[in-house]
Amino acid sequence: MSRTRPLPLFSRKDRVRIAQVLVLALVLALLVPGRSSAAANLLSNGGLESVDATSFPVCWEKSGWGDSAHTFEVTHTAPHSGRNAMKITVSAISSGDRKAMMLENPSCAPNVTPGHQYDASVWYKTTTANTVMTVFRHDVAQGWVYWTDLATLPVTSAWTQKTVRTPAVPPNTDQIVWGVTIYGVGTLQTDDYALTDATQAAPGTSCSAGAACTAGAWQVMPFDSPVRGIHAVVLKNGDVLLVAGSGNDPDAFASGTFKTAVYRPSTGTFTNVATPADLFCAGHVQLSDGRVLIMGGNKDYPAADGSHGYKGLKDSYIFDPDTNAYQKVNDMSAGSWYPSATVMGNGDVIALGGLGEDSSGTVATQYFNAAQQRWLGIGEANQTWSFWGLYPSMILMQDGRLFYSGSHVFGNGLPGSGASIYHYGTGAITPVIGLQRKDERDQSMSVLLPPAQDQRVLTLGGGNIDSNPDASRLTDLIDLKQANPVYQPGPLLPTGKLTGGVPQTATQGKMYVSAVLLPDGKVFETGGGLHNRADPVYEASMFDPVTNKFTAGMATDPVPRTYHSSAFLLPDGRVMAVGNNPGDGSFDMRISVYSPPYLFKGGRPQILTVATRQWAYGSTNQITVDGPITRAALIRPEAVTHSSDPNQRYVDLPMSVSGTTVGLNLTSNPNLAPPGWYMLFVTGANGVPSVAQWVHVG
Structure with a gap:
C-alpha cells in the first residue's frame, strides 16, 4: 500500500x-x-x-x-x-x-x-x-x-x-x-x-488503563447504522450482515422499502444491499460454505380490524458474502415468521416454529438439504406436527439430537416442563424438567457454554410480554451429557441500574438479554430491559463456566439495548452491539463496541502461519505463533436476533506444542463442530487472545 x-x-x-x-x-x-x-x-x-x-x-x-x-x-x-x-x-x-x-x-x-x-x-x-x-x-x-x-x-x-x-x-x-x-x-x-x-498504571496494578483493566470499555461509534439492525450475522470475511427488512415499520412495509447493509468494522464503512423481500423477523444460519441461509420473514403486519396477526413468508434466500447479494432458493413448505434455524452435524438445517401464512403457529418441521441446496417437501421431512413457539432455542447436542432450552419469544413457554430434547430421526420428544418459571423466559437467552465438549447450557433472564412482570434474574444450568439431563438453578444475574440511574431492586432482572462467548472461554452478558419494550437495564457481567459465577461490574453500554437488540463477537476479540426498538416505535441506530478487560492487559499473541485453512474432522492442524500460548479454540461466527443464536459455540482445541509450532487437534465429532467457517483464536500466557484467523471445518 x-x-x-x-x-x-x-x-x-x-x-x-x-x-x-x-x-x-x-x-x-x-x-x-x-x-x-x-x-x-x-x-x-x-x-x-x-x-x-x-x-x-x-x-x-x-x-x-x-x-x-x-x-x-x-x-x-x-x-x-x-x-x-x-x-x-x-x-x-x-x-x-x-x-x-x-x-x-x-x-x-x-x-x-x-x-x-x-x-x-x-x-x-x-x-x-x-x-x-x-x-x-x-x-x-x-x-x-x-x-x-x-x-x-x-x-x-x-x-x-x-x-x-x-x-x-x-x-x-x-x-x-x-x-x-x-x-x-x-x-x-x-x-x-x-x-x-x-x-x-494506578498504584498496585499492572495495567495502566484504569477501570478498563477489570471492567473493559465501551465506545459508541461516531456514525449510525443505515439500517435497523434487527438481524446480525458475522460473515466469513469478518464483515457484519445487518438485515432490517421493513424494520418493524408498517409504512416501510406498505411502500416495499426493505433494507440490508454490510458493515465492515475495519473501516467503519457500510455497503447497502438490494433486499428482495421483507426479511423482518426471518431465521438465519451460516451454511458450511460461509453463505447465509435466510428463511421466512414477514408476509403482512396485523390488520387494524384484528382479522389477522403477523403472517409468515415461505420465501427463502441465500446471502453470498463474496458478492454481497441475495439468491432465491425454493420456498419452504410453510410460512415462517420468527422461526428457529439450527445447523446439523452433516451441514443440513432444521427450522422449527414461527407463524405461518395464516398467522397460526407453524407445526411443520422444515429441513434444508445442503447437498441438494433445497428445502425438502412437507412429505420428505420427518414430521411430529408439533408447535415449538417463536424463535425456540434449539441447540445441537453431541449425539445429534436438539435441546429445546425453553428460551423463546412472546409470552408463555410451551405447555409442560418448558424444555425438551428432540430427536429428528425418530420424532421422539423427551421433556426436560427443572427450568425455573418457564412462562417468564420470554426473550431470555441460552448458550452452549465453552467448551462445547462439556455439553453444558446456560439460560439467562427473561420475562413475559403479555403478563409483563418485572423480568427475572434467574439463570439455569444443565449438563446434557447426563443420561437424563435436568436443569439446576444457576447464580442470579447481577443487578444494575434503570433509565435515569435508578438502581434495580434485588428481585429485578432483565429480558432482551445478550450473551456472547469470548475467546478466553468466558461469557459476556449485556443489555436488556425490565419490562416489555421498556425500562432499559444498564448492567453487564462476565460468567465463568469454570466457577459457575458471574463477575459483576463490567462496563455498561451507554446505549439502551432492549427489544430488537443484539450483541456479538468480532474477529478482533471485541463485542459489537446494535439495535433498540422501544414501545414508542423508535429505533436506535447507534453502534457500540466493547473491548473486554483482556484487551488492556498487554501484547496480543500472533498467529503467524496456519498450515492449511481446510480442517478435517479428527485432524491435527499446524500453526506457528510468536510466543507461548495457553489455549486455542474455534468460535462459530454468530447469527443472532431476538436474544437467540442456538448455533453459537466454542470448540476447544487440545494442543501439541513444540516451541512456537503448535498442533491443534480438532474433534472427530461433527455434532460438536458443525461444518463451516470458524474463527480460530489462541490465548497468550497473559490471558490476552489473538485476533482470529479464519479456518474451514468439514
Missing part, C-alpha cells in the same frame, strides 16, 4: 513545529512516568523473525509514494538480533519516500487507548539524515490517517536504538502503526521494533 504524509522537515516552519512536538513529548515524558523495561511489547513480530529466506516479514509491508529508484530487502547479514533485518536503499529520488511499515489490519496493528502515550523504539543504521519515524492512526470514523512524524534519526553506521514517546493518542483512535521513512538517497536498516504503553 502506498501511504502519503507531509514532506518531512523541509522548511524552517516545519523544523520549529517538530521541535515543539518533541519538546512537548519530553515534558510529558517527565510528567507521566513510563513503565519499566519489562513492559509488554504490543507489536506483532517486532523482531522480524517470522519470515523465510524469500518472504517479507509477517505484519509488515513495503510502502511509500512518489518517484524514486529503490530496493527493499530482508537482510540476514549482521542484523541487530535474530536472523533478519529490513534494508531499504534509495539510489535516486525526485519526490516522495519509502518505508517498511506495519500492516494496517486488526491482526497486526497494535491496539491503543485514547489519552495514553506510547514509547516507540527501533534499532537502526542509516547513511542519510533524511530518515524519520512516521506514525499513522486508525480513526473509527475516518479510517487510517497520517498522524505525526516522531523524530528524525541521525546518521550512524552502528546499530543505534531510538525511543520516542508519542503525544497523547487522540479521541476515536483504536490502533496505530509506524515505521521508519527514508526520503533521500542512502541506505536504511532497521530491526527489533517495540511499542509499549508509557502511561503510568
